[in-house]
Amino acid sequence: MSIPGQLNPPARLLLGPGPSDAHPRVLGAMTTPLLGHLDPFFLELMQETQQLLRDALLTKNPLTFPVSATGMAGMETCVVNLIEPGDKMVICYAGYFSHRMIDVAGRCGAQVTILEQKWGQVFDLNVIRETLKTVRPKALGIVHAETSTGALQPIAELGKLCHEYDCLLIVDAVTSFACTPLKVDEWELDAVFSCSQKGLGCPPGMSPVTFGPRAEAVMSSRKTKVQSWYFDLTMIRTYWTSGDRAYHHTAPISMVYALREGLRIVMEEGLENRWARHLRNHLALKAGLTALGLKYSAQEGHQLPQLNAVYIPEGVDDLTIRKKLLTEFGIEIGGGLGDFKGKVWRIGLMGYNSKPSSVFMVLAALEKSLKEVGVNIIPGSGVAAAELAYSAK
């Protein structure tokens, strides 16, 4: 058995659906020597991290903390804690990640009603209202920013609507958090989960979650034990939010360091500035991609600034281009998932990577690569269009 050599990966610019590059300050924070997970100083860091999360999520929810696993674990945490066998749940399905929520809910014994929409399109609140009226579910699950299609679901009024029908709203904010507006309290979102490796500019490995008062009430009146031990909030909350800080599992100390640093950077920039930056770089990228002849897969007016999903041009091979970008330029973009496999590219401008240099680099590299497989493009047109977009006021 031979021992592999020193870690020495090639340089990458991660412009896929995530992980996005971590901020250098975040990587630096992870070299900090460990603390014990019950050390008084670590408990302070936990409180600071929770407060930073509340500030960044625009919520006062006491039960706000990062789950010790990746974003999908946040989805499972929300569902297993709020749903009991036999409970009715409506899930708005218009992409790969809402499909996953259907699977997760089914494993909890939920009676799932699927409200379907074409991939890339958003849901009409009136249609949702009709479904709530008919089904009368305990919870409705929706993906705020659907990473598989690049569509941003308008949810500002959805919480109020759900509450008219005494229904909880569970929101997948994996790709929206710290990129586009996400106002947990104002929008009356009952349970929200996200990730660390996109808008927050941290490595993957943590899933921030927040639960509002309605969700708390539902959890406290459960009749059955939560089926997952690892994600059982009745126990985890005693570690994160109670005075006695009872041990549940060993918190991933370095990842908490990273998350805290990522959140500090978010709050130093300010949420409004951060959202505006994501939008500005998106508009430049969109101008450039459009000049290259590429079309967005998400509905016009509902396209994610942080995740630009575009159809692959007729006759162009998905992998050929992505391989060129990766090997010749060190740029990673994402391929399609599920129904969109081989049909779309997903170009992320998330967190630390939402910046003009990313925009110009991917446009130039994409232009060169497309030309090399025979696509007819006016030289420099992508970059020129982006430049113009940046100079527009």
Added chain:
Amino acid sequence: MSIPGQLNPPARLLLGPGPSDAHPRVLGAMTTPLLGHLDPFFLELMQETQQLLRDALLTKNPLTFPVSATGMAGMETCVVNLIEPGDKMVICYAGYFSHRMIDVAGRCGAQVTILEQKWGQVFDLNVIRETLKTVRPKALGIVHAETSTGALQPIAELGKLCHEYDCLLIVDAVTSFACTPLKVDEWELDAVFSCSQKGLGCPPGMSPVTFGPRAEAVMSSRKTKVQSWYFDLTMIRTYWTSGDRAYHHTAPISMVYALREGLRIVMEEGLENRWARHLRNHLALKAGLTALGLKYSAQEGHQLPQLNAVYIPEGVDDLTIRKKLLTEFGIEIGGGLGDFKGKVWRIGLMGYNSKPSSVFMVLAALEKSLKEVGVNIIPGSGVAAAELAYSAK
């Protein structure tokens, strides 16, 4: 909302039950810029990490990889994938962590038979044999190194015994891996889970697991869906072990970097050397603690080198001493859990921290602290006894 300051924790020597200090090379590896979780280079790193894990666990099991969460997630992964509702499971209970396994199994709908032993004592194989004969369970769960009591369960012959009765053996190796012998194939262990933050000298956040052929057969003949989506191996294995590397969740890239580096260090030292080092430092610490008048809570002959659990002397307050160690010396040791709360201290010498400097430092600090609360100790007796133990051949 004010933004907390730069991360600046006090220096600690982590001699509790874990996390133990991470090796500086491991912390350094985490500053490496991220790769995408489907990047060809990252897939190579995954394969290398898996092979390192197999080498360190002394197994050829193809299904060997780290679960993307902490050690308790490894326990849940083993149980939810191998147990279906109504299955019989025997759990050997003699400490805090075996109690947790009972809870996890119950949530999966297992019919659990508890085989009980006094905390700190180990199980007699003949008693286990009788239970297997009577109950005929699908699986038996046991904790190899019980962190709450400091007892090392002899399991070298247990796999063969279980297999006589067509029963799977599930082993909690959270505290044993990379500290004391753990021979997965030779001992016929069917499912084993561990953690990153103890013997491996990495931060907490990953849970290495391995599944042998019998466990694989049981999983492939399941009748029901695994109740946890996040821990469902039928999906996770396609990411870690199949040719198509299908996306399941975003792997915690930096933690995989850390784990790979920790494992490289383990294999550079060599397993036999590492086990011998843990034993040598344990014997010195034990000599010192004994000279200070402290007694081990685990059965003589079955004490963990990596986790020295000793009774708190009559009349001495647990927290007073631990607080002194932490604030005056920056040393963390562990308190008791469950039945042992307030009754034992747990002194870890794990991975990177199993070294003479840890032994001398904790003995000197403990002596001074105990004296200050009135315990009568001959000056320097702890350190002197350790010195003598080191010089014995």
